[in-house]
Every structure is written in C-alpha cells, then in structure tokens.
Amino acid sequence: MPLTKRQREILSYLTSYTEGNGYAPSFEEIADAFGYTSLATVHEHLSNLQRKGYIKRSYNESRGIEIVPTEVTPRAIELPLLGSVAAGMPIEAVMHGETLTVPDAFIRGSGSHYVLRVRGNSMVDEQIRDGDFVVVNERQSADNGEMVIAMLNGDSATVKKYYRERDGRIRLQPANEALQPIYVHENDISIQGIVVGVLRRY
Amino acid sequence: MPLTKRQREILSYLTSYTEGNGYAPSFEEIADAFGYTSLATVHEHLSNLQRKGYIKRSYNESRGIEIVPTEVTPRAIELPLLGSVAAGMPIEAVMHGETLTVPDAFIRGSGSHYVLRVRGNSMVDEQIRDGDFVVVNERQSADNGEMVIAMLNGDSATVKKYYRERDGRIRLQPANEALQPIYVHENDISIQGIVVGVLRRY
DNA sequence: TTGCACTTCGGTACCTGTTCGGATTATCGT
C-alpha cells in the first residue's frame, strides 16, 4: 500500500519522534509540527496510515501509536559463478549458469563483478583457503598490493598479490611460504580483475 | 509479458522516483517528465503496465502505484549484526539495528542466525582474520571440531574450535600458534552458536 | 468529576485519477 506525500511526511515524523523520545507524539504535537489547527486532520492521517498498514493504534489511548516495521528488501545481487581459479591453472569453463548471491556491500563502484572459486592453498597466508569464493571486480589494471586475478600467456589464470617493480617488471606474490613469487613483464600478463571480497561456507 | 520501449521508460521512472521519494509520482508529474499534455496518456500507460503485471494500482487513489517486486528476487537474508566477538572479550552491546545481507546458501537448516564481527587474530590459522564477519547459527551444543561462539562464566564470549575431552572437560582451541587452548568444564561454558560462514570485504 | 486526549461528525476546496471519444502510428500474422 503506497503512501501519499503528506502521509509519508507524517510517518517519517512519527518514526523520528518515537526514535528520539521513546514514545509516540500526541495528536497536538503532530498538529503543531505540521501547523494544523484541528486534531481531526491528524486523526484522519493516522487512520489512513493505519488502513495502509504502516502503523497500529489502540483505541482512545494516549500516544498509542505503534510503527509497524517495514520488511527490508534484502539488498543483494546475483553474480555469475564463472569457474575456479588456482595457482597455475586456467579459469575453468563457464559453469552452466550457476550464480552466487552476494551482499551488495561487496560490489565496488562501477564495473561488472563475478565470482570464482579458489582451488589450492596458494593464498592461505592471506586467509583464503581452498574452496573459498572470491568476489572479483573486473578491471584491466591494479594497484600495488591488491589481490588480482591475472592471466599469463593467455591461458593460465592465478590469484596473487600484485606488485609493480621497476622497468615494467611485475611480481606476482603468492601468500604461502612454500611457494615462490612469479616475475613477469607487464606485456606478458593480463589483469582480469581484483578481489574485493571473500565468502566461505562451512 | 514483454514491455515496449516507452513502457520500460515509464516503469524505470516509477521505480527511481519511488525509491528516491518514498512515494509514487502523481499522474501530472509523470506527464511532465515525459512531456505529455494529457493525463489520459499516463493513465493508459499505467493500465498497460498493470495488465502486464509490472505494477499494481488502487482505484482512484492518489499516488496509488505499487511496483511489483521484480522477477529474480535474489535469494538472500538480512541478518542482524549483533556485535563483535574476540578472544577473551564479551560480545558488545547490540548495535542499533545494523544488519548484513547474507546469501541464503549460508543459512543452516532451522534455528536463527546472526552475524558477528571478529576482533583480534586468534583464528588466523583457520583463515579468519581481524575484521571478518562470521555467520553464526544459534545453538546450545556443538560437535567436535566445530567452530563455536562460547561464553565462559556468563560474561566472556570467544570464537574457538570446540573439542570435547573425557570427563566433561572441554578444550577451546584457538587457531593461532601464539595462543594457548582454554580448558573448562562443560558446566562452566555456554555455547552460543556455531560458525557456518565467513564474509570478508577488502 | 474534571480535564486531557483521542474520536466522530459535518462540511469545503482542491487535487488527482478515470472515462470517453477520437486520431496517428507501429507491429504482426497471413
């Protein structure tokens, strides 16, 4: 049940008053706040709000207005689960339309996003383990220290930390003491995106 | 039921207006936005949108347009963010109605769930770091090896791995080489829930 | 029982949506 402009104003006055004082305003206070000279006007508005289900009222009770909590629409986005990525392994073929729902707080500004499943333990020291899902923001470039999805020679995708060194040399640093960093020239690498979030299910 | 170009334009105007103002636009506002000189045009478009099931309208009611929730509603749940938990620290007071949206794949069967923010590095060896969000399934008991939110002596909540040893003795194992396990009797501990998921934002 | 706070009643101006007849321009099946 949608509200009119006035009704929305009144409702927001009710919520802010109730939130600030711990109890609902009286009819007279509402009338004052909106410049009404008749309480009948207040009564009518409240009746309409009640009819539309935004508040509940108890008959003839002073300050007997209760705001019905509006059910919040969960803000989330379905992102495609494009495949798996591991040290030295290519991104597997697109899985048949699988998706993962991700809180929208994970999406980073513009650009498209997708989800990959991490295979292997090359990033354990960055607290990413085998089987974790990483949310990737699609990009062609990265800043130092960011975690990137990088493709080498066009056929081998990995997740690594990105460090630009001198003369166009790039260091791809695994986060696992047992593994060595990879050094490549910037022409031999293509950044697929950067990791902006991690999800893990037990 | 597909929409025409014009209908889609109108529908997107409706959603953005409604989202921004908290109430639907009036016919006149719609007419202004699209340069119509007759409200009958607006009326007809809205009738078509209603016939195709994209909006609902109440007869003769001011701003009585309701947008029907779109096709693929992302499957997610808003869980309350109850506070922080750290080694040896109590769960902080309930934060004022903060929530975090979580993919519904994270919820475990029955029982209520909530979210806590992890403070400290007691679980780094389990790939949980300072600042991560853990999804907790509310429970009174746990199985060996599960990660639990445990409260000791009624005032100190921690996240640890749970191991039941003999004679009712419980070992709460941190996942950090630098920290020692805690041994308690099962009577001195209350399980708050078990960790079923981890979320991290970079 | 007295007063305060909410309720009901009648009434008005205006705003907003509805309906109808009509016209032009796509769109689509045959």
Next chain:
DNA sequence: ACGATAATCCGAACAGGTACCGAAGTGCAA
C-alpha cells in the same frame, strides 16, 4: 502487401480522495 490489433497520444468532462477545518462527543485516569 494488407488488414487487424496494439501502442501512443490528445482534450474535456467526470468522479472520488485528500487535506484541511471547527465543534461536539467519548473514554480514561488522576
């Protein structure tokens, strides 16, 4: 290519709500 159907638009008359008022009524509690 053709005719039917739907979409897009207009203007004007109509109908019903919204937003307000003042005054009298009612229920509850001090």
